[in-house]
Amino acid sequence: MIAEFGLAALWLAAALSALQLLAGVLALMRPEQAAVTAGRRGHAPSVADPPETGPGPLVRPAAVLQAALCATAFAALLVLFARTDLSVSLVADNSHVAKPMLYKLTGTWGNHEGSMLLWVTVMALAGGLIAAVERRLPERTMLATLAAQAFVALGFYAFLLFSSNPFTRLSPAPPQGMGLNPLLQDVGLALHPPTLYAGYVGLSVAFSFAVGALVTRQVTPEFAKVMRPWVLGAWVFLTLGITAGSYWAYYELGWGGWWFWDPVENASLMPWLAATALLHSASVLAARDALRAWTIMLGVLAFSMSMLGTFLVRSGILTSVHAFAVDPQRGTFILALLLIYIGGALVLFALRAGTVSEGERFAPLSREGALVVNNVALSAILGIVLLGTLYPLLTEAFGVRVSVGPPYFNPVGAIFFLPMLVVLAVGPLLRWRGDSFKRVSRPVIMVAAVGLGVLLLVWLLTGIALLPLLGMALAAMVGVGSFLPLRGRSLLRLPLPVWGMVIAHFGVAVALFGMAADSAFQTERLVASRVGETIRVGPFAVELAAVSPTAGANWTAITADLQVRYDGGAPRSMAPQSRSFWAPQQEVSEVALLTRWNGQLYAVIGGEAPSEAAGETMGQSGTSRWQLRLWWKPFVTFIWYGGLLIALGGTLSLVGRVSEDLRRRTRRGLIAGRRAEALA
Amino acid sequence: MNSPRSRPALKPKHQRLVLVVLAVLALFGAGLLAAWGLRSQANYFYVPADMVADPPAPGQAVRLGGMVETGSIATLPDGITIRFVVGDGQERVPVTFAGIAPALFVEGSGVVAEGALLANGTFAATNLLAKHDENYMPRELEGMSTAQARTTVAETLE
Numbered sequence: 001m002i003a004e005f006g007l008a009a010l011w012l013a014a015a016l017s018a019l020q021l022l023a024g025v026l027a028l029m030r031p032e033q034a035a036v037t038a039g040r041r042g043h044a045p046s047v048a049d050p051p052e053t054g055p056g057p058l059v060r061p062a063a064v065l066q067a068a069l070c071a072t073a074f075a076a077l078l079v080l081f082a083r084t085d086l087s088v089s090l091v092a093d094n095s096h097v098a099k100p101m102l103y104k105l106t107g108t109w110g111n112h113e114g115s116m117l118l119w120v121t122v123m124a125l126a127g128g129l130i131a132a133v134e135r136r137l138p139e140r141t142m143l144a145t146l147a148a149q150a151f152v153a154l155g156f157y158a159f160l161l162f163s164s165n166p167f168t169r170l171s172p173a174p175p176q177g178m179g180l181n182p183l184l185q186d187v188g189l190a191l192h193p194p195t196l197y198a199g200y201v202g203l204s205v206a207f208s209f210a211v212g213a214l215v216t217r218q219v220t221p222e223f224a225k226v227m228r229p230w231v232l233g234a235w236v237f238l239t240l241g242i243t244a245g246s247y248w249a250y251y252e253l254g255w256g257g258w259w260f261w262d263p264v265e266n267a268s269l270m271p272w273l274a275a276t277a278l279l280h281s282a283s284v285l286a287a288r289d290a291l292r293a294w295t296i297m298l299g300v301l302a303f304s305m306s307m308l309g310t311f312l313v314r315s316g317i318l319t320s321v322h323a324f325a326v327d328p329q330r331g332t333f334i335l336a337l338l339l340i341y342i343g344g345a346l347v348l349f350a351l352r353a354g355t356v357s358e359g360e361r362f363a364p365l366s367r368e369g370a371l372v373v374n375n376v377a378l379s380a381i382l383g384i385v386l387l388g389t390l391y392p393l394l395t396e397a398f399g400v401r402v403s404v405g406p407p408y409f410n411p412v413g414a415i416f417f418l419p420m421l422v423v424l425a426v427g428p429l430l431r432w433r434g435d436s437f438k439r440v441s442r443p444v445i446m447v448a449a450v451g452l453g454v455l456l457l458v459w460l461l462t463g464i465a466l467l468p469l470l471g472m473a474l475a476a477m478v479g480v481g482s483f484l485p486l487r488g489r490s491l492l493r494l495p496l497p498v499w500g501m502v503i504a505h506f507g508v509a510v511a512l513f514g515m516a517a518d519s520a521f522q523t524e525r526l527v528a529s530r531v532g533e534t535i536r537v538g539p540f541a542v543e544l545a546a547v548s549p550t551a552g553a554n555w556t557a558i559t560a561d562l563q564v565r566y567d568g569g570a571p572r573s574m575a576p577q578s579r580s581f582w583a584p585q586q587e588v589s590e591v592a593l594l595t596r597w598n599g600q601l602y603a604v605i606g607g608e609a610p611s612e613a614a615g616e617t618m619g620q621s622g623t624s625r626w627q628l629r630l631w632w633k634p635f636v637t638f639i640w641y642g643g644l645l646i647a648l649g650g651t652l653s654l655v656g657r658v659s660e661d662l663r664r665r666t667r668r669g670l671i672a673g674r675r676a677e678a679l680a
Numbered sequence: 681m682n683s684p685r686s687r688p689a690l691k692p693k694h695q696r697l698v699l700v701v702l703a704v705l706a707l708f709g710a711g712l713l714a715a716w717g718l719r720s721q722a723n724y725f726y727v728p729a730d731m732v733a734d735p736p737a738p739g740q741a742v743r744l745g746g747m748v749e750t751g752s753i754a755t756l757p758d759g760i761t762i763r764f765v766v767g768d769g770q771e772r773v774p775v776t777f778a779g780i781a782p783a784l785f786v787e788g789s790g791v792v793a794e795g796a797l798l799a800n801g802t803f804a805a806t807n808l809l810a811k812h813d814e815n816y817m818p819r820e821l822e823g824m825s826t827a828q829a830r831t832t833v834a835e836t837l838e
Contacts, residue, residue, distance in 0.1 A: 528759020606780030609759030
């Protein structure tokens with residue numbers, strides 16, 4: 001029953017999105033009277049608009065109801081997974097009766113259909129939210145925005161219902177279920193995909209706003225102010241999702257790395273790059289009414305990258321172009337959606353961009369100029385990542401198998417990333433519109449001196465490779481530079497968004513320092529060790545105290561007991577495991593981490609090493625040796641602290657913007673009230 | 681508040697044009713850089729026949745894909761270095777790997793080894809990628825052409 005209920009809710013939600021689209025389009029085709037009069041009246045016309053008749057008023061309730069129905073469908077799937085209802089094909093394929101409850105629930109989105117349902121649910125919730133609360137834009141722009149949101153959602157509802165139905169029944173029901181990939185049986189799965197999707201799909205709002213503004217030709221600073229908090233919110237989630245995903249891959253895969261330039265990772269990085277550029281250009285549009293067309297373009301681009309990422313991850317094309325050709329239905333479906341939405345938006349942009357009149361001018365040396373550098377650099381990095389991700393797919397279609405990895409991404413990306421950081425360190429000091437070298441020369445010289453000093457010091461003391469060395473120097477420059485906008489200002493009266501900027505920029509410095517330190521100073525030991533032996537790695541002495549068998553709910557394992565001393569201090573325990581799951585059958589290593597303020601010790605146990613050839617181990621035969629892999633990773637944790645700081649900065653900025661807007665709205669309400677009284 | 685401290689300004693049309701041209705130039709530069717970077721990556725993936733016929737420069741980071749020959753895996757006395765042979769039905773390349781091999785790395789199955797060719801003709805792997813799936817069935821590579829072997833390896837791995 002619950003499955004049918006969920007499916008019905010999903011169909012209804014799809015129907016409502018069709019209604020929302022239709023009503024929105026019909027309302028937009030009516031004569032533009034309201035908008036014209038509103039335009040003459042200037043800003044904030046929606047407050048005083050006369051109540052509209054016709055299909056227009058249907059749009060907002062449809063969006064809200066659609067969100068509620070879609071959330072209901074998702075809740076139904078959660079219930080099915082919680083009960084392990086094996087008569088539902090998706091549950092039978094991806095769950096198991098003997099799985100812990102948490103992983104039963106998170107298993108809901110640990111598969112293709114469930115994850116697409118989560119995708120659509122986030123999209124519907126985002127649309128419902130703007131329909132419910134956003135009242136600052138001209139009503140026609142809102143109608144166009146919500147119609148665009150419904151148009152995109154409709155395609156993905158169709159995808160879900162026709163080619164990825166999560167509620168399909170299975171008859172007869174199997175007794176147990178296939179189980180969930182053990183790598184996914186982790187708390188990381190509970191947090192990472194929902195956060196990532198909230199950001200990824202939350203960007204659909206920016207896309208719809210951009211389309212709405214293009215349709216009604218209303219690209220104004222007010223528009224940027226309205227769009228900015230929504231982009232900020234999505235961007236904060238995306239930042240958290242990427243940070244959590246990176247940490248999850250780091251401790252779950254057992255390879256000691258935190259970023260692999262894997263296409264799936266790139267799929268989440270590309271929307272983040274576009275959204276970061278969008279945030280910065282939107283602030284130029286909001287503050288100075290410049291970069292109008294460019295901001296709209298980025299709004300389209302950010303969500304286009306999300307959809308492209310969905311295509312890459314969900315079509316099976318990454319496994320192999322051939323696998324894609326064998327079962328092309330899903331992939332072709334998403335590809336068609338991509339072409340319609342991205343192509344349609346770009347055509348609309350090409351038609352309308354010329355009519356978006358030019359914004360205010362600015363001198364090259366100005367806040368705007370610095371932000372343009374930021375935007376161009378971010379776009380260039382986006383292009384480099386995009387080409388590197390798609391290139392193997394292209395060549396494979398022509399029969400040549402190529403892998404593109406860090407040797408491409410790191411140096412080529414750095415060519416644009418490092419100069420961007422230099423501008424980041426000093427850009428926030430510049431004034432809007434135009435500035436002079438003389439006015440900013442002191443802080444610029446100071447930042448440059450810090451950078452050069454760190455560069456020379458680190459180079460002379462350690463002689464590390466070029467990229468980490470530059471990373472260290474730039475981290476120092478950005479770290480110092482990020483706090484300079486606070487100079488001479490009252491810290492208590494500083495607006496929250498400025499604090500947000502300072503903290504997010506400082507987060508970039510912290511993360512960069514972590515990356516540089518980890519790649520330059522990590523030490524690794526790989527040994528086959530007997531119980532009782534001590535291994536030295538970096539400043540640690542690690543004793544293999546015991547190895548014992550362990551068992552869990554759906555796995556058995558060997559667990560090593562490591563006694564670890566840092567610099568001869570008190571011993572601490574670590575217990576890396578090598579687990580054998582039996583549903584499905586797979587071996588997974590559980591990493592043990594020891595976190596200190598200045599880094600992490602990372603320990604993996606492999607298995608029993610084959611016994612040595614006779615004669616080589618005189619007197620010691622009979623004791624088995626265990627494969628151990630240990631890394632000392634100085635300051636690696638700073639990478640994720642930095643990510644969290646960036647997200648915190650975004651959150652502060654968001655809180656500041658929203659509360660400022662609420663205050664303005666109450667004030668405006670008061671004035672309107674007084675005016676009404678006076679008239680009466 | 682905004683005193684005209686900027687230089688005699690360009691005409692609006694011109695400023696827009698300059699911005700667009702600069703942005704296009706930068707993006708074009710990024711494209712060229714990417715193309716150059718990718719060109720030097722084009723030989724990143726090798727099967728043994730390619731590696732013997734046209735070996736990569738010693739020390740260059742490449743991937744080697746093929747089948748682990750039956751009976752070829754041996755562990756060295758240090759307990760963590762393994763030695764095995766990767767073949768594609770035509771040529772064979774000896775490989776060494778120090779580390780914890782993935783659970784599905786077994787004789788007779790496919791593998792992609794990341795690493796570099798040494799001057800003595802041995803491939804020193806720093807990472808082994810074996811398919812992380814129990815449903816994987818190794819395919820026969822005997823007697824296949826390089827292109828076929830390449831396709832098969834590509835299909836069965838990752």
